[in-house]
Amino acid sequence: MGLLAEYPKVRLMGVDVFALRMSEVLDICNEHIAERRRLLIGVVNVAKVVNARKDPKLSEALDQADIVLADGAPIVWLSRMLGRALPERVAGIDIMYELLKEADKRHYGVYFLGARPEVVQEVVRVIGKDYPGLRVAGYRDGYFNEQEEQVVAEAIKNSQADILFVAITPPKKEIFLGKWRQFMNVPVCHGVGGSFDIVAGATKRAPAWMRNHGLEWLYRIIQEPRRMWKRYLVTNTKFILLCICEISKSVFTRIFRRDRRDIEGESKGSEDATSVQD
Numbered sequence: 001m002g003l004l005a006e007y008p009k010v011r012l013m014g015v016d017v018f019a020l021r022m023s024e025v026l027d028i029c030n031e032h033i034a035e036r037r038r039l040l041i042g043v044v045n046v047a048k049v050v051n052a053r054k055d056p057k058l059s060e061a062l063d064q065a066d067i068v069l070a071d072g073a074p075i076v077w078l079s080r081m082l083g084r085a086l087p088e089r090v091a092g093i094d095i096m097y098e099l100l101k102e103a104d105k106r107h108y109g110v111y112f113l114g115a116r117p118e119v120v121q122e123v124v125r126v127i128g129k130d131y132p133g134l135r136v137a138g139y140r141d142g143y144f145n146e147q148e149e150q151v152v153a154e155a156i157k158n159s160q161a162d163i164l165f166v167a168i169t170p171p172k173k174e175i176f177l178g179k180w181r182q183f184m185n186v187p188v189c190h191g192v193g194g195s196f197d198i199v200a201g202a203t204k205r206a207p208a209w210m211r212n213h214g215l216e217w218l219y220r221i222i223q224e225p226r227r228m229w230k231r232y233l234v235t236n237t238k239f240i241l242l243c244i245c246e247i248s249k250s251v252f253t254r255i256f257r258r259d260r261r262d263i264e265g266e267s268k269g270s271e272d273a274t275s276v277q278d
Contacts, residue, residue, distance in 0.1 A: 004028070004066055010084045012075065013049050013242055014059075018067045019086050025069065026098055033108060033162045033187045040065045040181055041190040043092040045072030046217070046239045048170060053242075061174030069095070073214035078243055082250050093195040093205070099163055099188070104131035111159050111186065113152070114142035114167030115196040122200035137161035142168040153180040163188045167196035 008019040020028075025041075032039040042065025044052075052059040062068060069090040070076050079086040103110050112120055112127075124139050137159035144152055156164060164186040166173050173191040181189050197203040205211075206219035217236065221228045 007067075010079050010086055012079060012082070012084075013053070013246060015044055015049060015052065015062060015068060017044060017070050017075065017079070017086060020067070020069065020090060021087050022090055022094065022098060025067070025090055025095060026102060028067070029099060029163075029188050030102060030106070033106075036187055038181060038185070039067070039188050040177055041092075041095065041188065042066075042068040042174070043071035043090070043095075043191070044068055044075060046074050047235050049075070050235050050238045050242065051170070055171055057175055058171035061171060061178040064178040065174075072216075073212065074239065074243075077214065078246065081243075081247055091211075092190070092192050093198065095190060096165055096192045096195050099190070100127065100131050100134065103135075103163060104133040107133050107135060108162040109135040109137035109160060110163045110165065111137045111156050111161035112139040112165055112167075112196070113156065114165070114173075114192075115194075115200070116143070117141040119196050119200045119202055120167075122202075123196045126199055126201075142166075149176065149180065153184050156180075156184045156186060161186050164190070165195075166191045167193060169193070 007024075009016040010019055011017075029039060029041075031037075042062050044062065048058070048062070048071075052062055069092075070079070070086050071090070071092050073089050076086045076089050100110070102108065110127075112123055114120065115123070120139050120141050124136055127134060128136060138155060138161065140152065140155065164184065166177060166189065168176065168191070170191075170193070173193070177189050177191060194203065198205050203223065206216040210216060210219050217228075217232045221232055
């Protein structure tokens with residue numbers, strides 16, 4: 001990981017989350033592109049934290065990421081309640097948009113992988129119009145099986161892209177990047193989930209006020225109630241229970257440490273008093 005080890009991290013529910021601001025993330029990305037060093041960006045939200053506890057492949061893929069960032073506002077809130085505050089939310093889709101700006105300015109090559117064929121084609125059209133300085137290194141949809149992975153990875157490697165965006169649902173996205181990123185030799189790899197659908201206009205992103213208050217899940221339920229309500233009900237409930245356990249553990253740890261210091265202080269005071277009497 002090199003110099004990345006110097007950046008502060010916060011341990012949350014078994015995941016080391018980097019305490020970085022967006023500007024710092026962009027600096028790291030630009031440095032890796034300039035030096036042609038590989039960087040795998042991982043992000044965690046409520047669903048991923050919950051699912052990683054029962055999915056070993058997803059957990060392993062997160063461990064393989066060079067930096068893991070807080071994609072969801074509740075992750076930032078939890079860090080603050082534990083007294084280990086992250087500086088801000090760094091959402092995966094926001095990283096993508098900021099990197100597109102950098103690519104436009106610095107003429108980076110970008111490869112777009114994922115979503116349905118018509119969606120990724122529309123993404124490339126929109127990106128070409130909005131970011132004319134960017135070089136589209138290549139693109140393809142996300143509908144390929146395990147036997148086709150090597151062909152996909154070879155195409156990306158041959159594209160000589162500087163940035164790879166992968167819009168495939170977890171854990172397939174994390175597993176693909178963890179398995180092939182060294183072979184593809186793209187400096188910056190970033191899994192962006194359903195972001196291509198938003199860029200293409202197939203779905204809408206929640207308003208800023210909902211994002212700032214951690215209500216994107218509610219917006220998704222409003223958009224797709226039949227598909228999303230059960231998923232978020234189960235996931236959010238599990239996350240709340242995990243938060244209670246995490247906070248309780250942190251409180252008990254602080255109490256134990258305080259009591260231990262008090263006992264050690266009393267013990268030292270008794271020893272000093274004995275010494276004076278002698």
